[in-house]
Amino acid sequence: MEMKKQIRLNAFDMNCVGHIQHGLWTHPRDRSTAYNTIEYWQNLAKTAERGKFDGIFLADIVGVYDVYKGSPAPSLENAVQVPVNDPLLVVPVMAAATKHIGFGVTANLTYETPYLFARRMSTLDHLTGGRVGWNIVTGYLDSAARAMGFTAQREHDDRYDVADEFMEVMYKLWEGSWESDAVVRDRERRLYARPDKVHRIQHAGRHYNVDAIHLSEPSPQRTPVLYQAGASARGKDFAASHAECVFLYGPNKEHTRKAVEDVRQRAAKLGRNPNGVQFFLGRAIVVGRTRKEAEEKYEEYYRYASAEGALAHFSSTVGIDFSQYDLDEPLQYQKTDAMASMLEAFTRDSSQVWTLRKIFDKGLGARNPPLVGSAEEVADELQSWVEETGVDGFNISRVVTPETLEDFVELVVPILQERGIYKRDYAEGTLREKLFGQGQALLPATHPGASYRRLGQGLDAAE
Numbered sequence: 001m002e003m004k005k006q007i008r009l010n011a012f013d014m015n016c017v018g019h020i021q022h023g024l025w026t027h028p029r030d031r032s033t034a035y036n037t038i039e040y041w042q043n044l045a046k047t048a049e050r051g052k053f054d055g056i057f058l059a060d061i062v063g064v065y066d067v068y069k070g071s072p073a074p075s076l077e078n079a080v081q082v083p084v085n086d087p088l089l090v091v092p093v094m095a096a097a098t099k100h101i102g103f104g105v106t107a108n109l110t111y112e113t114p115y116l117f118a119r120r121m122s123t124l125d126h127l128t129g130g131r132v133g134w135n136i137v138t139g140y141l142d143s144a145a146r147a148m149g150f151t152a153q154r155e156h157d158d159r160y161d162v163a164d165e166f167m168e169v170m171y172k173l174w175e176g177s178w179e180s181d182a183v184v185r186d187r188e189r190r191l192y193a194r195p196d197k198v199h200r201i202q203h204a205g206r207h208y209n210v211d212a213i214h215l216s217e218p219s220p221q222r223t224p225v226l227y228q229a230g231a232s233a234r235g236k237d238f239a240a241s242h243a244e245c246v247f248l249y250g251p252n253k254e255h256t257r258k259a260v261e262d263v264r265q266r267a268a269k270l271g272r273n274p275n276g277v278q279f280f281l282g283r284a285i286v287v288g289r290t291r292k293e294a295e296e297k298y299e300e301y302y303r304y305a306s307a308e309g310a311l312a313h314f315s316s317t318v319g320i321d322f323s324q325y326d327l328d329e330p331l332q333y334q335k336t337d338a339m340a341s342m343l344e345a346f347t348r349d350s351s352q353v354w355t356l357r358k359i360f361d362k363g364l365g366a367r368n369p370p371l372v373g374s375a376e377e378v379a380d381e382l383q384s385w386v387e388e389t390g391v392d393g394f395n396i397s398r399v400v401t402p403e404t405l406e407d408f409v410e411l412v413v414p415i416l417q418e419r420g421i422y423k424r425d426y427a428e429g430t431l432r433e434k435l436f437g438q439g440q441a442l443l444p445a446t447h448p449g450a451s452y453r454r455l456g457q458g459l460d461a462a463e
């Protein structure tokens with residue numbers, strides 16, 4: 001019997017109080033204010049692992065949202081992704097409490113040095129036993145640029161050019177510096193690593209110069225599973241080159257289907273396997289035992305949502321101060337250096353005319369309305385998105401935490417399992433193997449990063 005396509009799930013979170021559904025931290029049952037404790041992260045990871053989630057996906061932002069009203073005040077008042085702690089540091093904390101679940105962690109490369117960042121990710125890959133992924137972002141905030149000594153951020157497409165070069169350096173360090181049989185750990189010969197099998201990478205480029213051996217010995221996956229989340233034309237080219245998983249927001253099925261096809265085609269043109277890229281759609285879900293229960297929950301949550309928080313987030317996301325706008329004014333496309341794809345989705349790429357009121361009306365303090373329904377209805381809807389758009393799964397954002405994740409695990413997961421479209425148990429292996437199959441711990445041969453790998457006499461040579 002042919003196995004049905006398996007839905008992938010990530011719990012979508014961020015090391016902060018207000019993530020996507022703004023204002024919900026004020027809900028009496030919400031525990032997001034405990035984000036700065038170890039228990040918070042371990043409980044989250046354990047709940048997601050109980051639900052056999054593929055991963056915890058952590059967003060991040062460098063800089064504050066200060067475009068709305070020209071001030072960070074609305075963001076601070078509503079905890080709109082500020083305060084925000086470092087996402088990489090909670091990964092080992094969660095890994096310690098779990099065995100299988102993966103971690104897709106966002107890091108903005110613009111303000112990282114390749115040499116040190118490569119080591120941090122290798123360290124995480126070691127500590128998690130090969131369960132780490134990296135969501136490659138380049139940032140979209142001028143406030144971050146100012147914080148880091150620049151007057152403004154680089155122009156939108158230029159950021160991707162820099163990112164391409166950053167990735168080249170990463171591949172050289174992760175794949176090309178240490179041969180797979182460089183580490184012998186031979187006590188008798190007093191030989192830890194063979195110097196002839198550890199190579200100095202020499203990169204002299206437009207933006208980076210690195211002349212070094214990678215500091216970490218090869219980790220289980222070498223290159224972490226690569227996620228990407230930019231959706232403009234240039235962003236899709238970047239995804240087609242590098243991404244193994246793409247995170248996207250689709251305003252509707254048609255838009256999402258096109259985005260998925262587009263990236264797969266671009267990847268195929270570059271000689272990659274188009275199915276070597278998996279797509280995760282961001283969704284918030286409010287589920288109940290019955291539709292009525294879910295709707296009541298939604299109405300109750302709605303009372304705590306913050307419209308101002310949502311506007312502060314959206315203003316900085318697209319780089320326009322919406323405090324100057326009437327809520328019923330049709331949204332117009334304009335070029336900004338922030339998240340181009342987001343504005344395009346609501347203007348140029350939409351057959352519908354959007355206003356701020358329409359965008360935020362049902363969104364629980366966010367720009368996308370949650371999926372609300374009984375467990376059966378939620379399962380139907382998720383299944384239909386997978387079948388009709390080609391996405392592989394979902395990044396499920398928290399609404400009231402941990403309640404909404406617990407509800408999902410308790411009510412929806414068993415139905416998906418019953419339908420044969422969701423795993424009952426984890427496969428063994430690294431995150432890449434769990435996503436793409438046994439024996440695929442490393443980047444596949446058709447991925448550009450693999451071309452930097454130096455074959456040793458050992459494992460790699462057999463692949």
Ligand SMILES: Cc1cc2nc3c(=O)[nH]c(=O)nc-3n(C[C@H](O)[C@H](O)[C@H](O)COP(=O)(O)O)c2cc1C
Pocket residue numbers: 058059060061062106108136137138139140229230231232233234235236247248249282338339340341342
């Ligand atoms: C679904 C989605 C999630 C994103 N998550 C993050 C994030 O966590 N941190 C970040 O700095 N940028 C994030 N971005 C921004 C992108 O990495 C990129 O900088 C931005 O979308 C502009 O590029 P684009 O116009 O190609 O989409 C996200 C973008 C999308 C579409």
